Amino acid sequence: MAHDILIVDDEADIRMLTAGILEDEGYETREAGGDIQALESVKTRRPSLVLLDIWLQGSRLDGLGILKALKKDHPDLPVVMMSGHGTIETAVKALHDGAYDFIEKPFKTDRLLMSVERALETADLRRENAELRSRGAVESQLVGTSSRLNQLRQAVEKVATSNSRVLINGPAGSGKEVAARHMHLQSKRAKGPFVVLNCATMEADVVESELFGIEADGKPGKVGFFEQAHNGTLLLDEVSDMPQDTQGKIVRVLQEQRFQRVGGNVPVEVDVRVVAASSKDLSLEMAEGRFREDLFYRLSVVPIDIPALNEHREDIAQLAQYFMTKTAEALGHAPRTFNDDALAAMQAYDWPGNVRELRNVVERVLIMAPGDASQPISAEMLPREVTTQDSESLKWDQASEIMGLPLRDAREIFEREYLSTQINRFGGNISKTASFVGMERSALHRKLKSLSLTTEEKAKA
Numbered sequence: 001m002a003h004d005i006l007i008v009d010d011e012a013d014i015r016m017l018t019a020g021i022l023e024d025e026g027y028e029t030r031e032a033g034g035d036i037q038a039l040e041s042v043k044t045r046r047p048s049l050v051l052l053d054i055w056l057q058g059s060r061l062d063g064l065g066i067l068k069a070l071k072k073d074h075p076d077l078p079v080v081m082m083s084g085h086g087t088i089e090t091a092v093k094a095l096h097d098g099a100y101d102f103i104e105k106p107f108k109t110d111r112l113l114m115s116v117e118r119a120l121e122t123a124d125l126r127r128e129n130a131e132l133r134s135r136g137a138v139e140s141q142l143v144g145t146s147s148r149l150n151q152l153r154q155a156v157e158k159v160a161t162s163n164s165r166v167l168i169n170g171p172a173g174s175g176k177e178v179a180a181r182h183m184h185l186q187s188k189r190a191k192g193p194f195v196v197l198n199c200a201t202m203e204a205d206v207v208e209s210e211l212f213g214i215e216a217d218g219k220p221g222k223v224g225f226f227e228q229a230h231n232g233t234l235l236l237d238e239v240s241d242m243p244q245d246t247q248g249k250i251v252r253v254l255q256e257q258r259f260q261r262v263g264g265n266v267p268v269e270v271d272v273r274v275v276a277a278s279s280k281d282l283s284l285e286m287a288e289g290r291f292r293e294d295l296f297y298r299l300s301v302v303p304i305d306i307p308a309l310n311e312h313r314e315d316i317a318q319l320a321q322y323f324m325t326k327t328a329e330a331l332g333h334a335p336r337t338f339n340d341d342a343l344a345a346m347q348a349y350d351w352p353g354n355v356r357e358l359r360n361v362v363e364r365v366l367i368m369a370p371g372d373a374s375q376p377i378s379a380e381m382l383p384r385e386v387t388t389q390d391s392e393s394l395k396w397d398q399a400s401e402i403m404g405l406p407l408r409d410a411r412e413i414f415e416r417e418y419l420s421t422q423i424n425r426f427g428g429n430i431s432k433t434a435s436f437v438g439m440e441r442s443a444l445h446r447k448l449k450s451l452s453l454t455t456e457e458k459a460k461a
């Protein structure tokens with residue numbers, strides 16, 4: 001997509017000439033003859049760059065005034081100043097106030113193009129960096145004011161002040177790492193490091209060297225996660241994926257607060273608070289012999305449960321707006337609001353990927369939605385899966401679940417779903433339901449009883 005450049009100059013000839021040079025290079029241009037036009041134009045749509053004259057006859061604000069106003073709302077918008085009567089002081093002032101460059105009029109074509117090109121390149125790079133940072137970002141504060149979130153925050157803050165080990169449980173993307181970071185920042189260790197080891201993405205044969213480091217010829221060759229986290233917190237994320245041998249070694253470290261590096265024989269002492277997180281039910285993993293009992297009880301001194309997003313829907317609007325502001329800042333866009341329909345659709349959706357999915361949807365919407373910042377995001381601009389959560393996908397989930405069952409169990413699930421839907425459809429009226437499904441009234445009664453379905457309950461549902 002061509003970069004779009006706003007040229008602000010009170011002289012129409014200069015605007016035209018500059019626009020001609022830029023358009024020949026494939027840029028799109030817009031023109032403004034004064035302060036009001038310039039600010040309006042940026043408000044309507046943020047350009048990729050502004051070329052701004054310092055002296056503007058007939059305007060209340062001069063170029064420096066406009067620069068300040070622009071930078072207030074769009075700190076990352078690249079601005080190149082131009083002037084025929086520029087003094088060194090004005091140029092320095094402009095650069096100090098955030099202009100990218102200052103060119104003197106009359107300028108040579110090459111000088112103009114070079115400055116524009118560099119300013120755009122720098123802005124693109126900055127944006128990409130911020131975007132990368134934002135994509136990998138995990139917050140340190142738990143956003144949300146529902147009672148579930150308030151309880152969670154209280155529990156996290158309470159346990160933070162103790163040195164106890166904590167096991168954080170919750171579905172993928174629900175905020176386990178955010179809770180762990182929040183806990184770290186509220187603890188006495190806040191100034192120390194917060195280190196995350198993701199046990200799920202680590203190859204079994206390197207987990208130990210990653211955790212404990214490597215020693216060769218009596219010297220540390222690689223500092224492990226435990227040492228990196230000295231005086232701070234180590235989060236063992238997806239701890240259920242840790243190989244069993246390593247689990248045993250961790251038990252010893254937790255007991256003794258010291259360990260040996262791989263290949264070494266000198267004990268290394270550390271002061272580390274270990275916090276574990278898991279999206280699997282660790283007690284089940286333990287019962288099935290995949291997770292060591294001694295480690296489970298050592299890690300799970302204080303269990304903290306993070307709810308799925310659909311268990312605290314009241315926070316969806318606040319979280320969506322929060323991620324909108326963050327993402328807009330990172331991408332250098334103006335943030336948009338959500339209208340009531342969009343909020344209602346987001347609140348009704350089930351969010352199988354939890355808060356992470358919500359964050360991704362907001363990012364996608366900000367980048368893809370038509371219109372400008374003055375237009376709120378409406379339900380039609382949301383991705384299809386959010387707005388068309390008709391039971392299609394749910395039905396499919398259920399169907400695949402049924403495929404894994406013996407016929408008897410599958411039939412029971414089907415009959416239960418089918419009959420409760422039909423009873424609801426006929427407002428709990430057994431005679432009408434019986435006639436529609438083609439059963440005797442008494443037979444339907446018996447069936448409902450055998451499925452433990454009551455008409456009152458189902459009619460209410």
Ligand SMILES: Nc1ncnc2c1ncn2[C@@H]1O[C@H](COP(=O)(O)OP(=O)(O)OP(=O)(O)O)[C@@H](O)[C@H]1O
Nearest residue numbers: 137138139142143172173174175176177178355356
């Ligand atoms: N309450 C919250 N406030 C702010 N951001 C949140 C909250 N909950 C989750 N997030 C954001 O959602 C994303 C996923 O959160 P996080 O990584 O903590 O989830 P997780 O449960 O650790 O996921 P996984 O199981 O995949 O490791 C992150 O970008 C995080 O910042």
